[in-house]
Amino acid sequence: MSAHHDMNGHTGHERAGEADRAMAQLLELDAEVLAPYLAQLTGLLAQRVGPGAARILDLGSGPGTGSLALARQFPAAQVTAVDISAHMLHRLQKQAAARGVADRISTVEADVDEPWTKITEKGPF
Template sequence: MNTPHGIHGTHGHLGHGRASGSDIAMARMLEADAEVLAPYLTRLTGWLAEVADPAPARILDLGSGPGTGSLALAHRFGPARVTAVDISAQMLHRLNKQAAAHGVAGRIRTLEADLDAPWDEIGAGGPYDLVWAAAFLHHAADPARTLAQAFERVRPGGLLAVTEMDFFPRFLPEDIGIGRPGLESRLHAVTNTRPPRDWTGELMNAGFTVEARRPFDIRLDRTQAGPALPRYARICLLRLRSHATDVLDADDLAVLDTLLDESRPHGIARRNDLSVSTTRTTWLARRP
């Protein structure tokens, strides 16, 4: 069974597919994610600004995707230069467009590379003061090797921030007015069966000192989440739907399809009872 491990894809599988269609779908989800969860990203980068002293001037974003992290970091850390690495040309193309739109293109360099292969080109621009890996480590074929290579690229005293999602976001109230109450819980129970992973041991094995492991509990109501919430909710539920066919009861599948049908009165786009809740954890590690 496929197990969507967090919004960022089926654990260890999606993101490696090079079909540009799937990359575009993933990029749209990540962009909507960053738009809705902007208050969380602000908190996270604000925390990094408190602990990184001096402020990082050279930043490496591993598995940058369309660059929501690179952009947040470029904004947070004024003159810093960011190197964004991803295996997907499509993701990096979107990143470059966004960087230009945000006026930071001169400070973000994109590098198309497979981080599962030797990191020959990735030293350029380093050593780095901050290495950022958001929703990426679970994609790595050999996370221990990835962390060892990251260790080599960060300067002594520099930081690595690893972020992973603990739980896929939830959007619906218990009773949505159609079908049996508890649809979303059942959907998660059958499609998202892996417990969150603790990276502390791997980080220490790679030579890092783990300074913090901080869970961010994110709870935003409709107003706080802003106008992108219905779009974001629909993208996420569509992703779960694609894994639910053989594992969710037929009556629940029918209700889910009604929710995802934009023309229906109960459809996501027309609901005013949406909210978002999710948990993400960041490990803050330092190279001694």
């Protein structure tokens, strides 16, 4: 596992294969189509947890549509997005910067089937 913090943009992007790019685009399109449901889901989470969530962990974040929605719903929370794909995390970082929440979203490139040492360093969640 390695932390992924390339804010200048090229580490994950250059190595991404066509399949990674296509999957990211598909997931982002799904998120656009399903945006009302994602907003409803994060709203239900806010009702259940309360607005004071401090740390949120998004496992298998993909390009980060869920991470961004969680950051929007919980404006005081730090969101940690975990994905195995550097390309997906790179896309998330670009979107977080564009939306002004890059200071609240961090990324960790990790295989969740392996030990969680890098993930749990930022916890508890």
